[in-house]
Amino acid sequence: MKPALTVLLATPRGFCAGVDRAIQIVERAIEKYGAPVYVRHEIVHNRHVVERLKAMGAVFVEEVGEAPADRPIIFSAHGVPKSAPAEARSRRMLYLDATCPLVSKVHVEAQRHYDAGREIVLIGHAGHPEVVGTMGQLPEGAVQLIETVEDARTFTPRDPSNVAFVTQTTLSVDDTAEIVDALRARFPQIAAPHKEDICYATTNRQEAVKAVAARSEVLLVLGSANSSNSVRLAEVGRRSGARAYLIDDADGLDLAWLDGVRTVGVTAGASAPEVLVEGVIDRIRESFDVTLDEVDTARETVSFKLPRVLA
Structure with missing residues (x-):
């Protein structure tokens, strides 16, 4: 059995x-x-x-x-x-x-701050293509990258009363809040995004992981190692109390991780197709009598138009 x-x-x-x-x-x-x-x-x-x-x-x-x-x-x-x-x-x-419209929104914000003469801080991960793209909207040196709370504490602007921040869209919501708090403590007048830069999908997937990981011993995150939002999901899962593993597909699953486990959470990063989730569940079913339970924390209805030449 x-x-x-x-x-x-x-x-x-x-x-x-x-x-x-x-x-x-x-x-x-x-x-x-x-x-x-x-x-x-x-x-x-x-x-x-x-x-x-x-x-x-x-x-x-x-x-x-x-x-x-x-x-x-x-x-x-x-x-x-x-x-x-x-x-x-x-x-x-x-x-x-094919730039995500929510990334384009950050580009527009950065340009607006620059045109208003503000010094711009970008919260993000060095070398990530989204960060390279956002920094590349403006002249060299116009945007300072901040990766950690420590960076936020040591950053020295030209004029502390004229600073603005934008963020990468795929960051950890909790980590970013800490960095923003550190910036606001030092620069109470810092200009913030009109609406959160971290995108709805990143936020929703992290909230869903918190709900699942709190009830799971192990969390499996389907996604590639270079996917920022997938890596963040595994981090959020660990913080919420689960042993979290980031895997590309069912081949990456080591069934020994599930020895003696009664509840496993499964999610997928924003760039991972659903077929990978199905593959992992099929692989688990080979060795276990599986009860599937969907933990629904949000409904997403967002869709974006294609460029006119392709529509």
């Missing part, structure tokens, strides 16, 4: 509207213009999504200059510095922008 195991499924999980739109842009561009279509940087940070699109005819490059000028190029969901579309225009390339 198989041991009993309750699987708590975090809802919402998996694809967000920005990821869904970005993937559709690549698929439709291949349909419309034929293969190959070039994509600057991984369209979203998920190995399975990237491999599937490669098989359809997408070619992933790191810079615009690596793509031939006579083929379309797509900018990833993370956003790009202004230099990328400028280079595409100078080479007379057809380019499609």
Whole structure:
């Protein structure tokens, strides 16, 4: 007889509207213009999504200059510095922008603060493509990157009364709140985003993980190691009391993790397809008598329009 195991499924999980739109842009561009279509940087940070699109005819490059000028190029969901579309225009390339609209909103905010003469702080992770893209909206040195509470305590602005902050959209909600508190304590007049920069999908998935992890001994997060929002989900799960593992797919699951376990939570990062969740549950079912329980903390109804040329 198989041991009993309750699987708590975090809802919402998996694809967000920005990821869904970005993937559709690549698929439709291949349909419309034929293969190959070039994509600057991984369209979203998920190995399975990237491999599937490669098989359809997408070619992933790191810079615009690596793509031939006579083929379309797509900018990833993370956003790009202004230099990328400028280079595409100078080479007379057809380019499609799959930047998530919620990332574009942060770009607009940063520009607004810059135009108002404020010194801008970006809370985020160095080297992440979204951070590179946001910092690349403005001249070199216009944006200071803050990664930790310690950075917030030691940052020295030119004019402490004229500072603004924006954030990466895929950060830990709790960590970011601590950094913002540290900034506000030092600069009470700091200009904040009109509405939270951390996107609805990141926030919702972290809240769902808190609810599931509090009731689980083990938490499995489906997502790639370079996916910021997936890594954050595993961190949130650990803080909420579960042993959390970030895995790409069912092959990454070590069933020894579930020895003697009665309740396991399962979620997926915003760039991870639902088929990966199904694969993990199927693998668990091979060894356990599974009871599935969906833990629903929010309903998502957001959707984003495709670029006009593809709609």
